[in-house]
Amino acid sequence: MRESKLWVYHLIAGAVILVLLGIHMFIMHLDAILYSLGVGSQNPIDSGVVFARSKELFFMITYIILLGTALYHGLYGFKNILMELTLAQKSEKFISGFLTLCGVLLFAYGTFAAVFVFMK
């Protein structure tokens, strides 16, 4: 039951990524369209624009959610691929623990960076 619940969260994370990645694609890569509509900036990867965006609450929250969902979706999917190797139960537990630890550390570091820039 626990495994299926994790799988459900995996699906939900996928759906969230779809929306957030859509926003990211529009802002970062389809900027010309947005700019022609009078929204966004002409050069979204300009350091000043990136910094200004990071100071906005909406983007800070969006970054953290995207980071969390992307980490969960990616690492859970990676774990499942490794589980297909049908390793010994000890190895499976180690892999699960190691990937969970990696995910938590990366999320903590990324969240810290997003909050730090926002607060600065």
Place this chain on the structure above:
Amino acid sequence: MNENNSTKNTTTVIFEILRYNPETGEKPKMQEYNVQVYKGMTVLDGLNWIKENLDPSLVWRSSCRMGVCGSCGMFINGYPRLACNNQILKISNKKLQIKPLPNFDIIRDLVPDLEGFFQKHKSVKPYLIRKDIQEQNLPTGEYFQSPDELTNYIQFAYCIKCGLCLSACPTVATDERFTGPQALAQAWRYNSDSRDEGSDERIKAVHDEIGASRCHFAGACSDVCPKGVDPSFAIQLLKQDFFLKTLKLRKDEKETHVIPTAKKYVPNPKIPEAPKPTVKK
């Protein structure tokens, strides 16, 4: 082969069969037999003919001869099939290679060990589970079920437990702990039965780390099923059901009540009485 068949046009087909006897300690080996095959002759007929005429030591499992019991599942020319409902000439008119079902241990020759298969089947509690235990033990009538409710699960009730789906499943091939398409399809067969109230009890067996979430939807199980059960579809429905229940998006099912049986039988006057028995008791 009876006399009628022996007079018909026949073709010689080579049966290459895997032989294995764990008591001798020898490794499994292939053995060839020449069989005179007539039109309409099944693989099982061919095996019976070999046993009667060429090699009485050949061992396999079979019973009904009509695709109902699910005993004679074999790996015939690289594909899991029932030996009784596959005609030799429709598979090949030259050579048949017959091995026991993959993904199972071999007991002897073409006999797979189905013990683990039935354990998995048992683990999903493949029977109606009700909260009204007293009614189940001492029934006062029948549980109501509409024809529409019947169609929800009837396809999955056709499973004959032959094991072909497990032998075709790539996930079972890599991880023998995987509950497998047969057991999971049976879990869905009972979960989707309007009379059943046991889906919560089956959750542990169906949705653990070796359960439905391990299915990759290769669809090989549905491809080989001789009864058209479509276990891979059942697994997707199990997953969908769990997803919707986890997100509280599925409404609670209606309870099924017992239809009390008529206490006194009142004959319909329009229907004439049955004639009296002609044989004395």
